[in-house]
Amino acid sequence: MSQYVENYLEIGERRRHKRILVSPQTFIKLVKRGAGIILNISEGGLALTSAEILSAEHLAPMRFQLPGSQEWIETNGEIAWITKSKTEAGIRFVNLRKDTRKKIRKWISQRTSHAQVAR
Numbered sequence: 001m002s003q004y005v006e007n008y009l010e011i012g013e014r015r016r017h018k019r020i021l022v023s024p025q026t027f028i029k030l031v032k033r034g035a036g037i038i039l040n041i042s043e044g045g046l047a048l049t050s051a052e053i054l055s056a057e058h059l060a061p062m063r064f065q066l067p068g069s070q071e072w073i074e075t076n077g078e079i080a081w082i083t084k085s086k087t088e089a090g091i092r093f094v095n096l097r098k099d100t101r102k103k104i105r106k107w108i109s110q111r112t113s114h115a116q117v118a119r
Contacts, residue, residue, distance in 0.1 A: 028064040
């Protein structure tokens, strides 16, 4: 079981926005250094895993594409939680533009009917 799942089981649900699993896997570019894979996303943030140790300076700015989209989403984020290994983290979007939030919300709503909701 991944540390992400173990953390969820330990802390329970505290999210304001429903997250959905991202499939197919989507890469996220941490502009200052490194990359990762998005595990799930909501209009308020995302969870990611990385082969590199994550730290706050890796997170601003970041860019990614939602599956099926050709548009890049560029935003900043802050760590909401991080695993002991520091390779999986929950990221809260910071200063996300309204139009970008709408794009994420629309993408989620299109997939909610046939996608598994992240827990």
